[in-house]
Amino acid sequence: MKIALVGCGAVTQAVYAPLLSRRRDLFEVTAVCDLSRTLADAAGDRLGAPGRYTSLDAMLEAGGFEAVLVLASGSHGDTVRRALAAGHAVLCEKPLALTRAEVAELPEGRLMVGYMKQYDPAVRRAGKLLAGLGGPDAIRSVEVTVLHPSGDSQLAFANLTQARDVPADLLATLRAREEALVSRALGEEAPAPVRDLYAIALGSVCHDLSLLRGFTGSPAEIGHVETWGDAPGSVEISGRLPAAGRFSIRWHYLEDYPAYRETVVIHHDAGSLELVFPSPYLMNAPTVLTEVSGGESRAEWREVTEAFEVQLAAFHAFVTDGTPPLTDRAGALEDIVTAQRIAARYAVQHDLPIGGEAA
Template sequence: MRIALVGCGAVTQAVYVPLLSRRRDLFEVVAVCDLSRTLADAVGDRLGATSRHTSVEDMLAEGGFEAVVVLNSGSHGETVRRALEGGYAVLCEKPLALTRAEVAALPEGRLMVGYMKQYDPAVRRAEELLAELGGPGAIRSVDVTVLHPSGASQLAFANLQQAHDVDADLLASLRAAETELVSRALGESAPESVRALYGVSLGSICHDLSLLRRFTGSPREISYVETWGEQLGSVEISGPLPVRGRFSVRWHYLEDYPAYRETVAIHHDKGTLELVFPAPYLMNAPTTLTVVSGGESRTEWRDVTEAFEVQLAAFHAYVNEGKQPLTDVAGALEDIVTAQRIAARYAVQHDLPIGGESA
């Protein structure tokens, strides 16, 4: 399948370039696009893509591919809209957008939203075991803890190509447009603390929201939100699950922490299913599933199959065989709505202004 890549930054270089290089049986990258010509050329050279662009509009107009993989930072809504209008299938990294309005404006088309942890073999095994236990009705609680070191430390191994050739005025205009989108989501008067919380919810905690969707369904209510530490160092979120039990998420940005670590513990009537995720940028590093059952029996389960690679294969199957993805437009919209509920609950608790879609 001939594909085009939009965005040639950290995730593309560290994850997608090596995976697409070894999955040439499924994909041929024929076009790349980035605001930086330096990055477009670097990724194009590594993948053998001769068509290189600094404008999405120009790339889509030239064509020559069947699908678009959207990997750039910020909101993806406008890029996805243009690609779908052009008749292309789209794999879009999370989050799909920053506002509900952007999602509502998307035309019909083939769209898959990438939450690679949903495709992790340990997560799929946990889903199977939970189904055997009775599904969401057997859950007492889901407890999540994320220890998040700096992005630079997580990607130090990757020797990333840096961009220094993007016009400063263009960057400023893009940042202003993104600020306006966040204002539509939260209201013009939303303070920086609420905006930062929304950014973390859509940029990182959304992975955990996507797992809740798989295990229990999205939470319909957010009961409590608190933040503490410098520059939003820690976040705590809790509320009821849609069928039974409660969830809690504790997210900590720890710049100098030795390594990324994410733990998701599903406590049910007969024991616990515990998932421990490694740093997401380390290819084929296994997630550990620990099954705790009667008599304090503990069984560990691992599979080195790379979740990002499974996700790419799922996109290929979606486009060519019609196999439905784990997250479509509706699922991505649920995560945006939950992130807005998180922001709104925090604002209400602290008597801060909230408006826009979140109101």
């Protein structure tokens, strides 16, 4: 499959470039696009892509590919809309967009949204074990803890190429557009704490929302939200699950923490299922699944198959065979709505203004 990449920053350099290099049996990268010519050339050289662009419109007009991988930061709504309108299949990194309106404006087409943890072999195994226990009705609680060090510390090993050739006025324009989208989601008067919380929910906690959506369905209720510490600080979210039980998510930004760690524990009447995720940027580092059952019996399971690679193969199957993705536009929209409900609950609890779609 001939593909094009949009965005040649950290996730492309640390994750997608090495995976696409070793999966040339599935993909040929024919074009790359980034606002930075430096990054576009670096990715193009690494992947052997003849087309290097700093304009999405120019790349789409030139064509020569079947599908587009949208890997840039920020909202992806407009880029996905233009790629779908040009007739391409799209794999879009989370989040799909910052607003419900952007999703509503997307044309029909083949769209898969990338939440790689859904494709983690340990997560898939946990889902099968949970189904054997009775599914969502068997859950007493889901408890999530994320210990999130700085992005720089997580990516220090990757020796990333830096972009220093994007005009400052262009970056300022893009930041203003992002702020306008957040205002559309939360209202013009939404203060910084609500906006910061929304960014965390859609930028990081959305992975845990996608796991909840897969294991139990999206939360039926957001009952409590709290933040503390200097921004981005710590976030606590809890509420009711749709079938049975409750969930809690505790997310902590810890600048100097030794390594990223994410733990998801599903408690049920007969025991627990515990998933421990490593840093997402470490290729083939296993997620550990521990099954605790009667008599304190513990069984650990791990596999080094890379979740991002499984996700790429699933995208290939989606485009070539029509195999449905684990998250389509409807699932991505659910996560956007849940993130807005989180922001709205926090605003209400603290008597802060909330408007826009979240109201």
